[in-house]
Amino acid sequence: MADDNSKTNLPPLSLHVPEPKYRPGDTVDYSDVDIPSAGDQPRPDVSSDPAIMREMVYDMVRVLDEDYKAVGPWDPKLSDDTLLKMLKTMAQVRAFDDRLHRMQRQGKTSFYMKSTGEEATSVAAAMALHSDDMCFPSYRQQGILFVRGYPMVDMINQIFSNREDKLKGRQLPIMYCSRRLGFFSISGNLATQYPQAVGWAMASAAKGDTRIAATWCGEGSTAEGDFHSAMTFATVYNAPIIMNVVNNQWAISSFSGFAGGERTTFAARAAGYGIAGLRVDGNDPLAVYAATQWAAERARTNNGPTLIEHFTYRAEAHSTSDDPSAYRSAQEREEWPLGDPITRLKRHLIHRGVWSKEQHEALDKDCIEAVKVATKEAEKNGILGHGLHQPFETMFQDVFEEMPWHLKEQSEQANKEREIKWPDAEASR
Amino acid sequence: MTTMNMIEAINSGLDNMMARDDDVVIMGEDVGYFGGVFRATAGLQEKHGKTRCFDTPISECGIIGVAVGMAAYGMRPVPEIQFADYIYPGLDQLVSEAARLRYRSAAEFTSAITVRSPFGGGIFGGQTHSQSPESMFTHVCGLKTVIPSTPYDAKGLLISAIEDNDPVMFFEPKRIYNGPFTGYYDKPVEPWSKFESSEVPEDYYKIPIGKANIVREGEAVTVLAYGTMVHVANAVVEEHGVDAEVIDLRTLVPLDIETIEASVKKTGRCLIIHEATRTSGFGAELSALVQERCFYHLEAPIERVTGFDTPYPHSLEWAYFPGPVRIGEALEKIVGELTS
Numbered sequence: 001m002a003d004d005n006s007k008t009n010l011p012p013l014s015l016h017v018p019e020p021k022y023r024p025g026d027t028v029d030y031s032d033v034d035i036p037s038a039g040d041q042p043r044p045d046v047s048s049d050p051a052i053m054r055e056m057v058y059d060m061v062r063v064l065d066e067d068y069k070a071v072g073p074w075d076p077k078l079s080d081d082t083l084l085k086m087l088k089t090m091a092q093v094r095a096f097d098d099r100l101h102r103m104q105r106q107g108k109t110s111f112y113m114k115s116t117g118e119e120a121t122s123v124a125a126a127m128a129l130h131s132d133d134m135c136f137p138s139y140r141q142q143g144i145l146f147v148r149g150y151p152m153v154d155m156i157n158q159i160f161s162n163r164e165d166k167l168k169g170r171q172l173p174i175m176y177c178s179r180r181l182g183f184f185s186i187s188g189n190l191a192t193q194y195p196q197a198v199g200w201a202m203a204s205a206a207k208g209d210t211r212i213a214a215t216w217c218g219e220g221s222t223a224e225g226d227f228h229s230a231m232t233f234a235t236v237y238n239a240p241i242i243m244n245v246v247n248n249q250w251a252i253s254s255f256s257g258f259a260g261g262e263r264t265t266f267a268a269r270a271a272g273y274g275i276a277g278l279r280v281d282g283n284d285p286l287a288v289y290a291a292t293q294w295a296a297e298r299a300r301t302n303n304g305p306t307l308i309e310h311f312t313y314r315a316e317a318h319s320t321s322d323d324p325s326a327y328r329s330a331q332e333r334e335e336w337p338l339g340d341p342i343t344r345l346k347r348h349l350i351h352r353g354v355w356s357k358e359q360h361e362a363l364d365k366d367c368i369e370a371v372k373v374a375t376k377e378a379e380k381n382g383i384l385g386h387g388l389h390q391p392f393e394t395m396f397q398d399v400f401e402e403m404p405w406h407l408k409e410q411s412e413q414a415n416k417e418r419e420i421k422w423p424d425a426e427a428s429r
Numbered sequence: 430m431t432t433m434n435m436i437e438a439i440n441s442g443l444d445n446m447m448a449r450d451d452d453v454v455i456m457g458e459d460v461g462y463f464g465g466v467f468r469a470t471a472g473l474q475e476k477h478g479k480t481r482c483f484d485t486p487i488s489e490c491g492i493i494g495v496a497v498g499m500a501a502y503g504m505r506p507v508p509e510i511q512f513a514d515y516i517y518p519g520l521d522q523l524v525s526e527a528a529r530l531r532y533r534s535a536a537e538f539t540s541a542i543t544v545r546s547p548f549g550g551g552i553f554g555g556q557t558h559s560q561s562p563e564s565m566f567t568h569v570c571g572l573k574t575v576i577p578s579t580p581y582d583a584k585g586l587l588i589s590a591i592e593d594n595d596p597v598m599f600f601e602p603k604r605i606y607n608g609p610f611t612g613y614y615d616k617p618v619e620p621w622s623k624f625e626s627s628e629v630p631e632d633y634y635k636i637p638i639g640k641a642n643i644v645r646e647g648e649a650v651t652v653l654a655y656g657t658m659v660h661v662a663n664a665v666v667e668e669h670g671v672d673a674e675v676i677d678l679r680t681l682v683p684l685d686i687e688t689i690e691a692s693v694k695k696t697g698r699c700l701i702i703h704e705a706t707r708t709s710g711f712g713a714e715l716s717a718l719v720q721e722r723c724f725y726h727l728e729a730p731i732e733r734v735t736g737f738d739t740p741y742p743h744s745l746e747w748a749y750f751p752g753p754v755r756i757g758e759a760l761e762k763i764v765g766e767l768t769s
């Protein structure tokens with residue numbers, strides 16, 4: 001027993017509850033945020049033992065320097081064409097987000113989530129993968145679908161839950177799915193995709209396939225048990241997987257401190273599991289590409305999993321359901337020390353002499369126009385409205401492969417109700 | 430008396446309890462500074478301090494596990510699970526731990542926790558913001574399950590739940606946070622302020638757990654409902670001009686069997702309504718109980734009106750929801766047997 005007589009002199013314990021530095025109205029000063037210089041980070045061999053990479057989980061892989069030049073060993077040395085494709089894709093994602101967010105505000109659908117400021121973490125990452133590698137995204141990786149060529153009209157049909165929605169109106173807007181493009185069905189339940197992605201990667205390895213898996217979650221979601229189960233399985237089975245943590249600093253109204261961010265980095269989680277960990281400037285598309293490329297090569301050569309923390313900032317609201325001015329300082333976005341991924345890549349391309357301000361303005365216009373056209377096209381198939389766009393029997397399909405008696409009965413009941421309640425509605429077609 | 434909607438009433442109940450009892454602490458995702466995604470805990474952190482009402486990591490397993498641990502110390506945690514659809518990662522802590530701690534420790538340890546969680550559909554929330562999982566918890570021995578249907582009841586029942594020394598699942602019908610819902614999605618919501626049950630004392634009061642409320646007396650049929658469906662049921666009964674007795678169960682476990690039994694013995698008929706899916710839903714338990722206890726008084730088969738046995742769809746929400754048409758049909762059927 002460690003008791004002693006001095007117990008009454010012990011100081012009282014106190015409970016620590018994290019508190020973000022800035023709240024609404026506060027002046028933001030990021031001068032104490034440690035941003036290592038671009039190009040300073042070593043690039044270990046892809047077969048390196050995670051033990052010799054421990055420093056990297058506290059460092060930050062950066063390629064674009066202050067003058068928007070690509071520097072250092074992590075420069076992926078991409079062609080002009082590849083970089084232009086990256087820029088255009090990110091610009092298209094942003095224009096898409098802006099317009100679809102507005103459409104929700106206009107009452108055309110129930111919900112929307114933007115990825116503004118975080119486009120590189122999905123666009124550049126997806127570009128560094130093979131097109132048949134399997135992605136297990138969270139809800140903020142629409143960029144992957146743009147890289148893989150999913151038609152915007154199909155995305156908007158899903159967002160409107162209209163009669164052409166490939167998911168038959170079953171899912172909340174933006175919870176896409178495309179097996180054809182290696183894009184797993186998005187779940188609303190956080191972090192569930194993490195162990196699933198590891199399982200897919202284990203299957204690929206067990207079958208002697210060459211494809212790898214990649215998954216994404218937010219920093220807030222790393223608190224879920226599923227994240228830690230995934231890490232354990234990934235390390236135990238040396239799974240060919242890239243696990244991305246998009247640290248955009250916020251989880252709805254909770255800052256990263258509520259996921260443990262006050263004490264260490266999210267990349268550092270890797271060290272405890274003996275997994276390779278990289279921490280990356282998530283607003284530097286070249287760094288994101290390079291890190292993903294490194295991890296993909298590592299996985300593909302049977303050197304196992306990598307955890308990548310993308311250090312970025314959620315520039316806008318969590319979703320259409322919240323107003324961030326109620327819980328964080330608006331200045332955070334303006335002062336964000338890592339800038340904006342699209343602006344940085346644009347400047348880099350201008351610096352390279354293959355792009356101009358005028359061309360970029362034209363690009364933005366084209367992107368807006370392209371979304372407009374896609375939206376008009378999708379609207380012809382209906383907007384959410386009362387929602388009754390699919391035949392009622394579709395509600396009972398796919399619960400099981402074969403419909404049991406009770407669902408058949410319920411399906412008949414639903415159709416009977418339709419005739420009473422909506423005799424001549426669009427729904428009865 | 431003040432006029433409160435259901436959110437304000439819940440907030441007031443939490444506030445009263447935090448003021449009365451230092452051991453009451455609130456925890457959950459976004460409940461602290463922000464005051465909760467539905468604003469149920471707005472202002473409580475500012476008023477009672479950061480260690481009494483605080484945000485948590487996004488881990489429902491952690492939230493419930495930690496609450497059990499704090500209760501083991503002797504506190505009275507009131508964890509919030511942001512949506513009932515997100516409670517599943519916390520299931521082991523509820524089923525194997527909170528529910529059985531009293532039993533397996535021979536009452537040396539108890540879990541005096543109240544898990545608040547918004548549930549139910551009607552807000553175009555898709556399958557992860559609409560579920561009604563209450564029967565998963567009523568099936569677990571050792572958990573109490575409470576579901577209010579008005580601001581007045583919400584506050585009084587919540588206070589009882591917090592003071593209860595057993596773990597209580599407190600499911601809040603989010604569709605009626607701002608006003609009752611009659612099942613007509615195309616009609617504007619009437620705010621709670623237009624209804625008497627929004628008259629809520631600012632001070633502490635209790636409504637006992639385990640006591641149902643007869644919200645409408647009648648002779649022709651007993652209608653059993655809870656949460657949002659109480660209002661839908663009432664509206665349908667009025668619309669069809671049926672002399673129904675509508676009972677708001679308020680507590681599913683422990684159930685007010687006396688009130689139910691007396692009513693069904695009087696009316697001879699029983700219609701059970703819930704939004705949750707049908708198979709193994711709480712209606713199945715109610716139906717079995719009524720049959721066991723009132724068989725010789727029944728003049729018609731017991732009817733159940735429920736959500737369909739599918740995941741909650743996004744777009745076909747109003748085809749899925751057990752609304753006026755489905756209820757009306759069952760009501761006519763069960764009272765129709767009167768003359769046959």
Ligand SMILES: Cc1ncc(C[n+]2csc(CCOP(=O)(O)OP(=O)(O)O)c2C)c(N)n1
Binds near residue numbers: 220221250458511518
């Ligand atoms: C299991 C579960 N718990 C809670 C929620 C509610 N929720 C949705 S998003 C979110 C915040 C997630 O933050 P983060 O992981 O950082 O991702 P971000 O939104 O920043 O991309 C929460 C709490 C949920 N969807 N699933």
Ligand SMILES: [Mg+2]
Binds near residue numbers: 218219220246251252
């Ligand atoms: Mg986040």
